[in-house]
Amino acid sequence: MKALRFAAQLLLYVPLMALIGYFSTRPQFTVIGPDEALLRLSFTHAAAPVHACRKRSAEELAKLPPNMRAPLDCPRERVPLRVSLELDGREVFERTVPPAGLRRDGDATVYFRTAVPAGRHRVVVRMGDQPGGGFNYTKAATIDFAPGAAWVIDYRPSEGGFVLRG
């Protein structure tokens, strides 16, 4: 009887073992197709203030406490960032991103990911960070996307604007 119970216990451990063993690695999850690559657009950038700084008059400065007599009156709020991404002439991403912060004076952060069929593609990214809403930064490039490659479009002013990394 004891042997029978022991055998029954063994038999009942097997399904748990099989459950854990199988689902710890299977089924495989397909992140992107075998003939695809991944393109990400990711950057953080502070757009321009909503309007230009204004020079304070002498009278205005005189009314201010001495420690607050800044000659320029600059707004804290920044304009929203406009971003567009084109792939082979087709716009795949377009967004107006508000600045972070309660006073809308922080950076605007952009993140977008899309799978791209492997092969050569024309990529155009545009950004507008000035009042008025137009695009004032553009980067166009032809990229040869290898299967499984991950490309990132970043914006780094120190490197001259948009950079493509893959």
Place this chain on the structure above:
Amino acid sequence: MVAAPAGVGPGLWVRLERAFDRAFGAAANPLRNLGTLGFLFFWVLAVTGIYLYVRFDTSIAGAYGSIDHLSRAEWYFGGVLRSVHRYAADAFIVVTLAHLAREWAAGRFRRFRAFTWISGVPLVWLLYASGIVGCWLVWDARAQFSATATAEWLDALPMFGGTLVRNFIFADSVNDRLFSLFVFLHVGLPLALLAGMWVHVQRLSQPRTLPPRALALGMLAMLLALAFAHPVQSGALANPARVPAALDLDWFVLFAHPLMYATSPGALWILVGAATAVLLGLPWLVRGAAPVAARVSLANCNGCGRCVADCPYQAVLLAPRSDGRPGRLAQVNAARCAACGICAGACPSSTPFRSARDLVSGIDLPDLTVHDLRRRLVAALGGSGILVFACEHAAKGEALARAGNEVLALPCIAMLPPSFIEYALRRGARGVFLLACREGECIYRLGTELTAARLAGRREPHLRPSVPRARVRVGDFGLGEEARALDALDAFASMLANGGNPHG
């Protein structure tokens, strides 16, 4: 320990548990030990994790290599421990989710159980957070995928807004400090989980936090067998410039990532937030009738503390007396009281031999006082049958009311003070049969075992040695086992008819 509503037979889960009882026995039944198995797997993770931490290189260059080395070059020990660590985490999630589903199905989230239920909900978050961060330490393609997916999910919150993911998609942003953060999280989150597990059992008396040895050894053997049969291996080294087409995903830990990509980060937040809100709100969403809490009689309580020791939910505490006399007094926290009556069964003043016309116990159930119980007992005596004290949640007691047997129902069999058995026998009862819940199915956790301990003299109040044990029988039968209970009662009756000789 899952109770079915009155008038309904045992549910599928209860039937499954009973089937497992046949192989494991009720005490070591894994389905009745899901919570304790969670504790076991936690400690397995802690012990194996300490070894892995000692061997882990917390640097971008060394993290992957140090773990991969264990699996390949030291597969016989380090590799096995790594696999056991991983599978214990998976098993921890399996038993935790099963534990949650079981308690939900049994309706164990209301009123006196609300604290235990609510304190369990954050543990699910902590468990997943610990497991997900643990996956990152390996820093293979799966780790990179998980870290990136988690960052994308968190970035959906306005406070992050897309900045976190930048830590994982550029080769130059993954550095040694990041691994120090991972290690900190993978130690800190499990410690928070352990603290939460401690809080989780605080409102339970005599909580069991480890499974019986046989079950623990069985589970450890299973983890080891799995580690040898299907050793865990790292995938390719993480490379931010590459995306794996297909991943060997650990679905127990990382199922949320595919779910997010199938929907959106926002949708996953809504889903997870709604699930958490439902779980946390369940005690208020489904309330049911409030039990009438036990009450203490100042004049009859001597502050002995037996009710405090036996209360399954720590609803009774000892406090300074309010009548100026020295000593302490039992005090009932009504919100925690299950009205099971176990406290009344433990009270030394709950003896029917007291001469008081109105029997008032030190602690009593207003809906069924010890005085009521004595009155019903006296009324039931004098018949030719056996006196049956039946738990209302066990097999239906009315099925035993035949051939002159008298059945007295109790909210829990441990509400019966052992002195009532002696009283009944002295007053002419042929025999006393206690119908208790099946082992492991007491809805008040401790009723069946407290009764057994009191009758065996291992716990106060005990059944006096002078009481003829042959005229007392305990049968533990769950709902749906009325026929077996009746057979046991008939066998008891036959034995009594044969003068106490079980073989006639």
